[in-house]
Amino acid sequence: MEFTFTPQHLALRRMLREFCEEELRPRAKQLDRTGQPDREVLRLMGELGLFGVPFSQKYGGMGAGEVGYCILMEELNRVCPSTATIIGAHIGIGAMSLYLDGAEALKQKYLPDICAGRKIAAFGLTEPNAGSDAAGIQLRATPEGDSYMLDGQKMWITNGPIADVVMTLAVTDPALGARGGATVFAVEAQWDGFSAGKPEKKMGLHGSPTSLLNFDNVRVPKENVVGKLGLGFVTFMKTLDIGRVSLGAATLGGAQVALEAALRWAKVRSQFGRSIAHMQSIQFMLADMAADVEALRSLVYRTAWLVDNGQPFIREAGMCKLLGSEIASRCIDRALQIHGALGLSRDFHLERGWRDARIAEIFEGTNEVQRIVIASELLQEVGVRIRP
Amino acid sequence: MNIVVILRAVKDPAGLTVNRKAQKVFVNREQYLFNPSDRNALEAGLRLGGRVTVVALGGAPAEQVLRDARAMGAAQAIRLPDAALQRADAGVLTAVFSRLLDRLGGADLVLAGAECLDADLAQVAPRLAQALQRPFIGQAHQLSVTEGTLSVVAAHGRGFRRLEADLPAVVAVAVDSNKPRYAPGQNLINIFTDPAAVETLTAADLELGEAELTPVVELRGEAFPPEREPGKRLDGDVVGQLVDLIRRA
Amino acid sequence: MDMDALSHLMGEDLSAASYADIWVCAPDPADLALVGEARRLADSLGCYVHAVLADGDLAERAIAVGADRVHVVSRPGEFLLAQHPEFALFPVAKAHAAARAAQHHRAGLISDARFLSVDDTTRALLGAYPVYGGDYLVEAAITSPAKFATLDPRQLPEPYADTGRSGEVVADDFSAPEPLVRNAGPVDYTPAAWRPLQKARRIVAVGRGLKDAAGFALAQQLAEKLGAEIAGDRSAEDMGWIGEERVVGLTGQEVGPDLYLAFGVRGDTLHNAAIVRAKHVVAVHANPAAPLLAVADEAVAGDPAAVLRQLLERLG
Numbered sequence: 046m047e048f049t050f051t052p053q054h055l056a057l058r059r060m061l062r063e064f065c066e067e068e069l070r071p072r073a074k075q076l077d078r079t080g081q082p083d084r085e086v087l088r089l090m091g092e093l094g095l096f097g098v099p100f101s102q103k104y105g106g107m108g109a110g111e112v113g114y115c116i117l118m119e120e121l122n123r124v125c126p127s128t129a130t131i132i133g134a135h136i137g138i139g140a141m142s143l144y145l146d147g148a149e150a151l152k153q154k155y156l157p158d159i160c161a162g163r164k165i166a167a168f169g170l171t172e173p174n175a176g177s178d179a180a181g182i183q184l185r186a187t188p189e190g191d192s193y194m195l196d197g198q199k200m201w202i203t204n205g206p207i208a209d210v211v212m213t214l215a216v217t218d219p220a221l222g223a224r225g226g227a228t229v230f231a232v233e234a235q236w237d238g239f240s241a242g243k244p245e246k247k248m249g250l251h252g253s254p255t256s257l258l259n260f261d262n263v264r265v266p267k268e269n270v271v272g273k274l275g276l277g278f279v280t281f282m283k284t285l286d287i288g289r290v291s292l293g294a295a296t297l298g299g300a301q302v303a304l305e306a307a308l309r310w311a312k313v314r315s316q317f318g319r320s321i322a323h324m325q326s327i328q329f330m331l332a333d334m335a336a337d338v339e340a341l342r343s344l345v346y347r348t349a350w351l352v353d354n355g356q357p358f359i360r361e362a363g364m365c366k367l368l369g370s371e372i373a374s375r376c377i378d379r380a381l382q383i384h385g386a387l388g389l390s391r392d393f394h395l396e397r398g399w400r401d402a403r404i405a406e407i408f409e410g411t412n413e414v415q416r417i418v419i420a421s422e423l424l425q426e427v428g429v430r431i432r433p
Numbered sequence: 434m435n436i437v438v439i440l441r442a443v444k445d446p447a448g449l450t451v452n453r454k455a456q457k458v459f460v461n462r463e464q465y466l467f468n469p470s471d472r473n474a475l476e477a478g479l480r481l482g483g484r485v486t487v488v489a490l491g492g493a494p495a496e497q498v499l500r501d502a503r504a505m506g507a508a509q510a511i512r513l514p515d516a517a518l519q520r521a522d523a524g525v526l527t528a529v530f531s532r533l534l535d536r537l538g539g540a541d542l543v544l545a546g547a548e549c550l551d552a553d554l555a556q557v558a559p560r561l562a563q564a565l566q567r568p569f570i571g572q573a574h575q576l577s578v579t580e581g582t583l584s585v586v587a588a589h590g591r592g593f594r595r596l597e598a599d600l601p602a603v604v605a606v607a608v609d610s611n612k613p614r615y616a617p618g619q620n621l622i623n624i625f626t627d628p629a630a631v632e633t634l635t636a637a638d639l640e641l642g643e644a645e646l647t648p649v650v651e652l653r654g655e656a657f658p659p660e661r662e663p664g665k666r667l668d669g670d671v672v673g674q675l676v677d678l679i680r681r682a
Numbered sequence: 683m684d685m686d687a688l689s690h691l692m693g694e695d696l697s698a699a700s701y702a703d704i705w706v707c708a709p710d711p712a713d714l715a716l717v718g719e720a721r722r723l724a725d726s727l728g729c730y731v732h733a734v735l736a737d738g739d740l741a742e743r744a745i746a747v748g749a750d751r752v753h754v755v756s757r758p759g760e761f762l763l764a765q766h767p768e769f770a771l772f773p774v775a776k777a778h779a780a781a782r783a784a785q786h787h788r789a790g791l792i793s794d795a796r797f798l799s800v801d802d803t804t805r806a807l808l809g810a811y812p813v814y815g816g817d818y819l820v821e822a823a824i825t826s827p828a829k830f831a832t833l834d835p836r837q838l839p840e841p842y843a844d845t846g847r848s849g850e851v852v853a854d855d856f857s858a859p860e861p862l863v864r865n866a867g868p869v870d871y872t873p874a875a876w877r878p879l880q881k882a883r884r885i886v887a888v889g890r891g892l893k894d895a896a897g898f899a900l901a902q903q904l905a906e907k908l909g910a911e912i913a914g915d916r917s918a919e920d921m922g923w924i925g926e927e928r929v930v931g932l933t934g935q936e937v938g939p940d941l942y943l944a945f946g947v948r949g950d951t952l953h954n955a956a957i958v959r960a961k962h963v964v965a966v967h968a969n970p971a972a973p974l975l976a977v978a979d980e981a982v983a984g985d986p987a988a989v990l991r992q993l994l995e996r997l998g
Contacts (some may be wrong), residue, residue, distance in 0.1 A: 053625035056501065057618055064615055071877065071927075094618035108619040313955040387952070419707035451817045458818060524826075527785060546855055553793050553811045553822070559781035568862035571778050574873060586871050591909050595866040609881045610873060617735065625721040649826035656797070656810045656819040661962075664976040671982050673990040677910065678980060679997070681836045682884075682941040 048321025050112070050346075061120040064093065067325055073125040077397050080244065081167060082131070082207070090162060093256035096135060104156035111287070111352035115345055120253030122298030127252025127399035128297050134203035134253075135159070137291045138353070142212045142229055142284040146272030155210055155231060167204040168259060169213035169232070170281055177414050180223035180278065184260060186215035191267050193217070195230065195238075195260040204406075205241045205256035209234050209239070214277050227278045229271040238263035249400030260403035267373055286359050288409055290352060291346040293365025296373035296405050299398055300341065303373075304334045306395060310384050321383075330379045337372040339376070344368060354427035360422045367415040370405035377402050434483030434576065434600075435619065437540040438475045439530060439558070440502060441468040442494035443551040453660045465494035467501065468520075470546025470608035477576050477606045478544050479506045479614070486511065486540070488533060490526070498629050499631045504616035504624045510631040517636055522554065522648035527560040532639040533564070540601065545570050547605040558605040568598035573609040701703040701828045703729045705767035706749070707758045707780070709736040713773045716756040716781035716833055717844050718841020720771055721748025723800055729768070734758040738851075745849035752851045759783065760858035769800075769807060769845070780832045789942040790824030797821075807831065815940065815961060829904045877935075879928065884910035885960075887930055890917035891967050893945025899921045901945050903994055913937065915953045931956045945986035949974020966990075 072083050081269070090096065099114035100106025107113065114136065121129035140159045143152060158164040175181040184197030184416045191357060194354075195215050202211070218226030232239060242257030272280045311322035321327050345365050351358040377399050381388035388395045406412045421431050436621060444562045448462030467475075486509040487502040489495040499510040513529065521529065534540055537670075544560040562569030568583075574593065575586040578600065585596045588607055624630045667674050704720040704727070707713070720731045733749035735741060736891075741752045755761045759779025762770060763786050772780035774794055784791035795809035807829035810819035824830075832889035879885065886905040889906060892898055905912045914924045916931060930937055930954040938959030945966050947953065954977050957963060965978035966986045982989060 051625075052497070053498075053622045056497070056504070056621040056625045058615075059501075060616055060618065060621060067877070074527075092617065093615050098618060102619060102623075108622050109618060113618075113622070309955070313951055315951070387932075390933060446814050449814070449817075450812070453818075483815060513979075521727070522786065523781075524785070524790065551813050553791075553820070556777070556781040556784070556791055556793055559784035560780040563782040563785040569778060569782070570863055574871065582867075584894040586869055589868070593869045595869045597864045597866055598862055612874070634988060649788075649824060650792070651823045651825065653808075653821040653823055656821050658816070658818070661979055663979060665980050665984050666975070667980055671984065672989060672996055674980075675982070675989070675993055677997050678962075678964060679941070679943075 050116075054109070054112055056117060057109055057119060058116045058120065060093075061095075064090075065120050067122040069121070069125045069128060073127070073252075074127065076127055078251070080251045080254070081182070082128075082252060082254075086161065088130075094160070094167045095132065096162035097156070098158060099138060099426060100140070100160055102344035104152060105142075106156070107160075111290060111349040112346065114291050115349045117246060118291045118295040119247070119298035119301070119345075122295040123302040125252070126299060126398070127250050130250050130253035130391065131165075131207075133203060133288075133295060134168055135166045137288040138168035138209070138284050139204065139210075139212055141287060142168065142233075142280050143271055145283055145287070146229070146280045148272075151268065151271065159210070162339075164209035165204055165207050167202055167208035167211045168281075168284070169199040169202055169211045170285075171199060171201050173200045176201075177411055179281070182213045182214055182216060182227065184213070185219070186217045186228060186265070188217070189264075192264045193228075193230065193267065193270075195232065195263045195265055197260050197330055199258040199260075201245070201255060201408075202217070202241075202258050203253060203255050205258050206254040207341075208241070210397060211239075211258065212271060213258075214281050215260075217274060217277075221275070223278045225275055225278075228274050229277040229280050230265045230311070231269040231271055232263060232265055232324075233362070236263050236265070247404075249397070249403060252376050273329075285410055286362050287352060289362040289366035289415075290348050290358065292405065292409055293341065293348070293362075293369035296366075296369030296402070297338065297341050297345050299402050300334070300338050300369075300373040300376040303395065303398060304331070304338055305375040307331060307334065307380040310380075310387075327383060330383060334376045334379055337376060341365075341369055341372050360419055362411075363415045363418045363422075364384075366409065367412050367419070370412060371401075373402050373405060434481065434541045435537075435539070436478045436481060436483050436485045436544060437534060438471070438478045438485060438487045438502070438507070439545040440471045440475065440487050440489040440490060440495075440498050441546075441549065441552075441554065442489065443468045443549075446550070451657070453657045456655070456657050458655065459570065465497060467498050467682070468546050468548075470548045472546070473608055473610050473614045474544040474546045474604075474606035475502055475505060475507065476611045476613040477573070478542070479606075479612060480611070481542070481576060481578060483541070483545070484508045486537065488530070489514070490515075490521070492528070494561060496631055500624050501616060501621075503630050504620035505614055506620075512631050512633050513635065513639075514633055515636045517646060518566075520555070520648055520652070522650035523560055524650075525646055525648050526554065526557050528563050528641060528645040529636065529639065530557070530561055531564050532641060533634070536634075541598040542578070542600060543603045545603075545605050547607050555605065558603055560613050562603035565603070568602045569604070570596050570598060570602065571605040572607045573604045574607050576604065576606075619639045639649045683854065685989055691789065694791040699766040701766045703732055703767060704769040704771065705732045705734060706767060707734050707759050707762055707770065707772040708740070708744065709776070710773065710835075711737075711740060711743075714744055715835040715838040715841055716751050716771045716773060717744055718747045719833065719838055720769070720775065721841070723769065724748070724796065726802075727800055727805075732765075732767075741851050743843065745851075746843040746845050746847055748847070750849050752849060753854050755854055755857040755858075756858050761854070761856050761998070763787075764856065767830075768805075770828070772830065772832045774832045774834045777832050780830055784828075784830045787828040788825045788826060789828035789830045790822075791830040791832070792822050792824065793832050795833055796837065798831060798833070803947055805922060821904060878936050879913055879930070879937050880912050882939050883941070884908055884913035884935065884941045885913050885930075885937060886910045886917045887942060887944040887947050888912070888914040888923060889944065889947030889967075890921060891948065891969070891972075891986050892990075893946070893987060895923070897946065897990070898988060900990040900994065904943070904990060904997075907994065907997055908943075910941075910943070913941075915947050915949075917928075917948070944974060945990055947974055948972045949977060 097106035102108040155270040186193040237259040295407040348361040571590040733744040776886035791913040792809040807824040936956040942960040963978040966982040
């Protein structure tokens with residue numbers, strides 16, 4: 046067993062740590078307040094290859110694999126979860142579905158621009174009536190000549206307002222429904238009939254624009270089918286599975302930074318004549334946080350290693366997301382408690398971290414769904430098939 | 434234009450704790466980074482265009498720094514790993530770099546950082562200029578080259594002045610005089626997985642003699658300033674003491 | 683005059699094989715502190731102290747503080763290339779000249795040297811130089827025939843001046859070669875400052891204790907004079923003196939300058955935790971119980987605006 050990062054991954058982390066501290070940290074507060082992304086920083090990120098980290102260099106990606114992508118998400122989320130979420134939806138689920146199952150010609154058509162950050166990708170699954178029940182999607186794709194006409198709505202789509210290309214799951218065969226009758230289409234935002242709603246006002250991730258997407262008879266050429274007709278649901282579920290690993294890495298970044306803040310505060314804050322680090326209640330909180338973070342770190346990077354080495358990872362990926370989201374929420378909440386009133390100050394980074402962390406238990410498959418997925422896999426091994 | 438930049442890997446101060454009371458330096462996390470002004474020197478070199486070669490002495494930390502430099506855009510990297518050079522003083526290093534430059538066929542411009550974080554080696558660049566009988570400019574902030582003439586905006590006292598010299602020349606670049614570029618991720622992945630990204634040369638390859646490799650400055654250990662005693666109240670001629678303090682700081 | 687003639691005139695053997703005496707490069711008045719240091723070392727070595735000056739008016743004082751021989755030349759650094767000093771002391775401002783001379787003479791050189799001494803038996807020059815911005819020092823010994831050091835005159839004690847001392851002003855016929863570097867004159871250049879507080883070596887910080895805009899203006903003048911960045915605590919932002927980007931504190935920025943001068947800053951936990959990396963903290967506040975006064979390296983309990991006014995006067 047070799048539990049070290051490769052030199053190239055260490056080099057990547059060093060560069061990312063510096064970039065995030067120098068470029069993102071000074072802008073994170075403002076981004077949270079105004080929701081206005083900094084074009085300059087996004088351009089620089091594109092130049093450094095941060096929009097295509099796991100993808101092969103053949104398509105203009107960085108070629109850093111899932112481990113490299115997890116490092117990216119951890120480092121970004123330490124400093125600016127909003128920016129991390131833009132990238133996460135763009136790479137981790139948006140472009141990823143194209144990367145996993147798209148035909149070569151389609152990949153060559155979009156991936157180079159996506160990897161350079163010239164085009165932003167999004168993942169169009171959720172609808173007003175289909176969240177956890179993803180199979181309940183209703184957006185319809187009707188064949189017409191050598192195109193499909195897409196009609197319907199998607200909701201809560203991360204990067205919706207800024208996306209250039211949305212991987213969209215639509216029902217192509219209503220008789221079969223989602224399972225067997227749904228297809229993924231690469232839809233360009235500039236096409237007639239496509240429009241994004243106004244950015245949602247959310248509890249957190251203010252810098253990550255999210256919106257409704259309207260498809261009013263959008264004509265999509267059949268070359269833009271991603272993967273196989275009718276098997277779109279499988280493509281999307283595969284995409285979500287792999288997306289969970291890097292989401293775990295993102296939550297790790299948030300938890301780690303909360304632990305570091307709590308440690309520092311425990312050292313400098315004095316009450317009752319000594320630093321609060323000397324109080325057992327604080328010590329126990331810190332120890333619990335550190336143990337959680339350490340466990341999460343091992344789980345996330347081992348799972349990323351499984352992905353990069355072609356080993357099965359679905360169960361572990363679900364665990365990354367499940368544990369990561371809950372550990373991060375807990376860690377950040379304990380850190381906030383340790384900081385007392387300062388934790389509530391909007392001038393300090395913790396309350397933003399607290400608001401930004403909450404979503405992780407909900408999106409990309411709620412933690413309830415994760416538990417079902419994990420249980421399903423476990424029980425299958427002992428011969429019990431549970432109905433989803 | 435051929436540019437050679439001398440780099441050094443230093444221990445990251447963030448991983449060190451200096452305990453004045455115990456008179457010891459504790460290494461909590463052994464990690465290395467570019468000697469800060471060397472990075473500015475590399476950036477200055479890259480901005481001038483031309484072909485940049487980077488050189489460094491040492492083991493794995495030097496390898497790391499050289500690869501980072503290649504990922505930033507340096508065309509060639511040379512490492513001298515000799516254990517014999519571990520105790521090299523500035524005079525030995527000057528001989529080494531002098532011989533290395535000969536072997537590279539000379540350079541139009543040699544750049545180095547103006548400060549050295551962990552050793553008394555900022556003197557290497559002016560020494561090298563003397564050895565090569567070339568002009569030396571220190572504390573450089575902005576460099577430009579037009580038809581063989583180097584023009585430098587250099588710090589001078591509290592201000593700046595313009596200095597000019599004919600190439601070939603040696604320049605020490607001031608720390609924080611520019612904002613070093615980030616290495617694009619793709620370069621990092623490719624350079625750090627390429628076994629041939631950094632060449633190694635030994636002192637033997639450079640045909641350096643025993644005398645040239647013998648240092649005349651021996652390091653004898655560490656000394657520590659007195660412990661900081663916070664809260665010292667000034668009284669009497671307070672302003673006079675403050676003036677003195679400011680002048681000495 | 684060539685070296686053989688000079689040799690004969692001085693009655694000393696200045697051939698390449700013999701390096702002798704302590705030579706001090708002292709182009710500025712402040713550099714005479716180095717002559718004092720040389721005197722201290724020479725007394726135990728039994729050798730002459732040569733002061734190399736650019737300004738003949740300083741010759742008398744140079745002798746008073748310890749020089750046996752004074753040389754007045756236009757380029758002291760270059761002059762030393764032509765001599766054979768066993769020991770040579772240069773001010774840190776002449777670090778480049780020192781390095782070039784050291785290379786020429788195959789001399790070891792200690793930069794920004796502290797605690798200089800000479801080993802009785804080996805005549806090695808011992809000293810210590812700062813690393814990591816002065817967090818600690820490395821002790822070194824130079825064993826070459828010629829041994830050089832650069833020193834910071836500000837770190838040396840005021841030399842003892844004995845007007846009764848006698849010494850000789852030597853008439854050197856020395857013409858330095860044409861410099862290889864041409865000075866095209868001063869240039870109005872402001873380095874680009876992204877996140878200026880992060881890179882600042884000196885910071886003047888302000889707080890409510892300065893009372894009003896007039897007090898703040900004084901602090902700004904001091905910052906200008908010292909080439910320092912202006913910063914402040916949260917109260918300074920509340921007073922409208924500084925913007926958010928200049929606040930020092932856990933909700934603002936952490937800083938690590940060489941010198942942090944705080945006027946009217948009370949110093950709460952949030953502020954004090956953000957200056958732990960500052961090398962030297964000086965605080966002035968009217969309230970003797972202000973927390974920052976207990977944390978600073980030097981503290982003054984007094985009216986910050988008044989202290990600023992006097993400080994600006996004295997600094998000239």
